[in-house]
Amino acid sequence: MNEPHILFVDDDVEIRQLTSKFLRQSGFRVTPARDGREMREALKGTQIDLVVLDLMLPGTSGLDLCRELRASSSIPIIILTARGEETDRIVGLELGADDYLAKPCSPRELTARARAVLRRSMAEPNRGYDSWCFSFAGWTLDTRKRELIDARKVVIDLSTSEYDLLLSFVEAPQRVLSREHLLDAARNRIATGFDRAIDVQVSRLRRKLASCPGGEDIIKTIRGAGYLFSPEVRRT
Amino acid sequence: MKAIFDTLVGRAIIVLLTGVLTVQLSSQSIYESTLASEASLANQELLVQRLVSIFQSVARLSSEERDAAAHELSGGAVEAHWAGRPRALGNAEEEWRVLRDQLLGRLPPGLPDRVLVGKDGLNSSPLHLAMISMQLPDQSWVNVGILAPHFHPPRPWQAIAATTLVALMVMLASVLMVRWLARPLEQFAAAARSFHVAGSSETVPEGGPREIRALAAAFNDMQARILRQTRTRTQALAAVSHDLKTPLMRVRLRLEDVGDRRLKKALEHDLSEMERMIEATLNYLRGDRSAEETQAFELVALLRSISDDANDLGQDVTMQSPSTVVLRGRRLALKRAITNVVQNAVKYGKRADIAVSVEDDEAVITVRDEGPGVPADKMDSLFEPFVRLETSRNEATGGFGLGLTIAHEIIAAHDGTIVLRNRHEGGLEVEIRLLLRGPIGNVLSHNRNAPTEQF
Numbered sequence: 001m002n003e004p005h006i007l008f009v010d011d012d013v014e015i016r017q018l019t020s021k022f023l024r025q026s027g028f029r030v031t032p033a034r035d036g037r038e039m040r041e042a043l044k045g046t047q048i049d050l051v052v053l054d055l056m057l058p059g060t061s062g063l064d065l066c067r068e069l070r071a072s073s074s075i076p077i078i079i080l081t082a083r084g085e086e087t088d089r090i091v092g093l094e095l096g097a098d099d100y101l102a103k104p105c106s107p108r109e110l111t112a113r114a115r116a117v118l119r120r121s122m123a124e125p126n127r128g129y130d131s132w133c134f135s136f137a138g139w140t141l142d143t144r145k146r147e148l149i150d151a152r153k154v155v156i157d158l159s160t161s162e163y164d165l166l167l168s169f170v171e172a173p174q175r176v177l178s179r180e181h182l183l184d185a186a187r188n189r190i191a192t193g194f195d196r197a198i199d200v201q202v203s204r205l206r207r208k209l210a211s212c213p214g215g216e217d218i219i220k221t222i223r224g225a226g227y228l229f230s231p232e233v234r235r236t
Numbered sequence: 237m238k239a240i241f242d243t244l245v246g247r248a249i250i251v252l253l254t255g256v257l258t259v260q261l262s263s264q265s266i267y268e269s270t271l272a273s274e275a276s277l278a279n280q281e282l283l284v285q286r287l288v289s290i291f292q293s294v295a296r297l298s299s300e301e302r303d304a305a306a307h308e309l310s311g312g313a314v315e316a317h318w319a320g321r322p323r324a325l326g327n328a329e330e331e332w333r334v335l336r337d338q339l340l341g342r343l344p345p346g347l348p349d350r351v352l353v354g355k356d357g358l359n360s361s362p363l364h365l366a367m368i369s370m371q372l373p374d375q376s377w378v379n380v381g382i383l384a385p386h387f388h389p390p391r392p393w394q395a396i397a398a399t400t401l402v403a404l405m406v407m408l409a410s411v412l413m414v415r416w417l418a419r420p421l422e423q424f425a426a427a428a429r430s431f432h433v434a435g436s437s438e439t440v441p442e443g444g445p446r447e448i449r450a451l452a453a454a455f456n457d458m459q460a461r462i463l464r465q466t467r468t469r470t471q472a473l474a475a476v477s478h479d480l481k482t483p484l485m486r487v488r489l490r491l492e493d494v495g496d497r498r499l500k501k502a503l504e505h506d507l508s509e510m511e512r513m514i515e516a517t518l519n520y521l522r523g524d525r526s527a528e529e530t531q532a533f534e535l536v537a538l539l540r541s542i543s544d545d546a547n548d549l550g551q552d553v554t555m556q557s558p559s560t561v562v563l564r565g566r567r568l569a570l571k572r573a574i575t576n577v578v579q580n581a582v583k584y585g586k587r588a589d590i591a592v593s594v595e596d597d598e599a600v601i602t603v604r605d606e607g608p609g610v611p612a613d614k615m616d617s618l619f620e621p622f623v624r625l626e627t628s629r630n631e632a633t634g635g636f637g638l639g640l641t642i643a644h645e646i647i648a649a650h651d652g653t654i655v656l657r658n659r660h661e662g663g664l665e666v667e668i669r670l671l672l673r674g675p676i677g678n679v680l681s682h683n684r685n686a687p688t689e690q691f
Contacts, residue, residue, distance in 0.1 A: 012482055018489035025492075082481040104485035104511060106504075107492055154562050155533040157541045157571065204544055208537045211560045 004118050005029040005047060009039050009065070010054040010080070019052075022107040028114065036060035036068075048075060050118055052110070053097075055081035055088065063095060070096035076121045078113055080105070093132070093144040116164065123171065134170040137218065137231040141170055150212035162205045165198075169219065169229035178226040202227055244421065248414040249407055256406045260399045283314075284338045287368060287380055290316050291343060295372050306378060315381040322369035323379040324352035332366055343370065356381065420444040424455060431459060470521050477514045477521075484511060516638045519572065520621065520645075528566040535561040535599055539590055542575050552587035553578060561592055561599050563670055565650045570670075573646040574601065576639035577654075577666050581605035585663055594672060601668040609658035618656060619644040643668075 006028045010016050013034070020030040031046065033039040035057050042048065051069060055062035066077055079092040082103040089100045098117045101110060132144040138151030146163055148156045158166065168182055183198045202219060209215035220228045241247060290309045294302050294316075302318040310316045317323075336353045343351070350371035357367070368380045420443065427440045439459065440452040487507060494500040536557045546553040563570070581588035585605020593600050610618060617623050622637040640654075647654045652670040659665050 012486075014486050015482065015489065018486060018492075022489060022492050082478055082485075103481045104488050104507075107489055150534070152562070153532060155531050155567055157533065157538040157567060159541045159544060162541075204540070208534075208540060211534050211537055 003027055003029045004049040004114075005031065006114060007031050007033060007039060007042050007048045007051045009033045009035070009051065009057065009062070011035060011057050012054075019107065019110070023111065023114075026107075026111045028111075036065050039065060043069075050076045050078065050114055050121075052078045052080055052114070054103075055079060055083065055092070063091060066092060066095045066097055074121075076117045078110075078117055080110075090145060120171065133236045134233050135236050136170060136173065136229075136233045137214065139212075139215075139218075140236070141166060143167070148208075150209075151214060152212055154212070156208050156211060158208065159204075161201055162208065165201050165205055169227075170233050173229045173231065173233040176222045176225045176228050182227065244418045245411060245414045248417075249410050252406055252410045253403055256403060257399070260402060264399070280335055280338070283382070284335065284342060286314060287339055287370070288342045290314075290380060291370050291372070291378055294318055294378050299374070299376065302376070313383045315383055317379045317381075319377050319379055322350075322352050322371070322377045323356055323358050323381075324367040324369035325354040325357045326352035326369075335368075339368070339370070417445070420448040420452065424452070427455070427459075431462075474518060474521050477517050480510075480514055484514075516576075516642065520638045520642050528568055530564060530566055532562055532564050533567040535563045535592060535601075538567065538571055539574065539592060539601070542571065542578055543588075543590060545575075546578060546582065546588070551582045553582065553590065554588075555590040555592075557590075557592040558594070561594060561672070563599055563672060565670065566646075569646045570650065573643040574603075574668065576643045577603050577668065580639050581607070581664070581666070584608075597672050598669045599672050601670070603666045603668075604659065604663055606663040609662065609664045610656060612658070615656050619654075 006023055008016060008019055008023065008030055010019070010032075011034050016032040016034065020032050023030045031042045031048070033042050036059055039051070039053075053062045053066060057065070060068075062079065062081070066079065069075060069077060077097045078099045078101060079089075079097045080101050080103060081088055081092075089102075092100050098120070099113050101113060132142065134141040134143070140149045141147075142149065146158075148158050148163075148166065150156050165182060168177065179198045182202075206216070206219055209218050218229065218231060220230050222228050241250070290306065293309060294306055297305050306316040306318045332353045336351055339351050339353075352369040353366060355367060365382045368382065370378045370380070372378060420440075424440055427438055430438060439456045442449050442452040442456070444452075484507065487503075491500060491503055491507070494503065536559065539555055539557060543553045543555040578588045578590065581603050582605070585607025587606055589604045591602045591604075618640050621641045623641075644654055647668055647670065650670055652668060654669075655667045657665050657667070
């Protein structure tokens, strides 16, 4: 398989160069662009797998570019912003971005998110962007707000790694997932800087699911094989 | 009594009452003195007529019948006798002279000019105000004693009742009127209380009397100036903090080229510290205006995230809780608040032991550490922005003095409380109390009247 091709849009020349360099070292092909115009140029000429988009751009704003991109294609988008406002994130995800990162982020965090988004888009190349919720057993996982709501309509707070893990489960329900698969999905997803065995993450997630009656056995352990997300999942 | 003087209404009533009472009392006394002189004039006239009729009646009778007739004609304030000699001493004072002159004018003319008015010569009974002796044509005398005061002043209780009634009416009217006058001032007080540089403040309506309108305009102007000033500064500070993020991002990227692993780790740590401070500053400046919605959330899961994250960083954080505690509020804001408290404990008290319980309609979260605690006189100041305790803070521990300020603001906005106290066993205990919008059944079905939407 070819290296995934990332279009990196940021108006700061040094961030563009440094990020491109890091992403290349991490095994991506990178085309840098400084604004919307350069972004459109690049999209015309080449096959791009993922767009990383800064929100504060000269000329057309990142949010407008995001809307524009989404209108014409289902190319995965990660939004990057220094504003760090909750509303920015929700608006960005509503406009169809796949993920959101606040500046300053570690470059490893960026590559991890990029991999996760790419993996998801390859698994479901034709998914619609008007559905961002997964429903199972009365629960809802809202990927736009990154919120898990239990059967009592109560929000269950999840850490980033728990969220990623749960997302891996709901994307492949009622299938035995190996520890390696889950670890790979969650790899480098370590804003905290610590690697945690997948079992610890699963047990933490289970404990959170257990706060609502009926949540105890949503994730089953399959001896010697891995884990299984037992309920049926619907996209809504 | 002091409380009455304390309010504008009370003072206005006192001013009005004093005025009304002064007017009432002075007009009463003027009225009474006029009445008294009128009455005495009228009385004197009656007395003269009566004396004349006694004189004429007695004069017409024979000497045997005279004394009996005189007695019959007595009554009320008048006591008449017939005698051979005058009883009046004729030493009439000024006030009786008019009476005597009138008598002389009325008695049949041609009579000898013998009317005596004065003290009783027979016995100086204090009962007799005066004794009047009139000589009959046959040289005998009719002696008439005046017994009672010849003037009755109006009964004083009537005057008091009238005055009291007027006073009550004035009081009622003035309460209503002064209320009306004072209402704009109460609106002022409310506006001044609600004024907050970080929030949206209401202006005072510029109505009412001219002085109040001027005051309202001045107040609104001052409020606008303060807001402008703080907003400019806030924006400047926010812009600086925000602009720092781009160079920080570059540093993060350049760090990837650092070969020395220990150096890299140390630099990453410093960088994280700076990022946290900037985030804290921005959070503080943003204040409680975040657009986050109020939702029902699982407090236990939230605390679990905080303690797990801390454990991942190698921090000593434990947690004890029931299996579920549901709160209503802004989840991310409260997470930030509690994280700040926990991080404070870890930073200055080596560890954090989190415990949650439910007491009545409150969730009680305690965070205990094993640090040196806080001197009692510094307790309150810890909630002030940028306040740090000199003793325990140094560069290695970092911090910015905003953690508890932000926590306090967020918790206060949720109608909750946060209290610091030193533990007997040593260390600090932070207690956070948040109103429970009921266990889940209550949240969903039983709609409490608590204004959950307002924060």
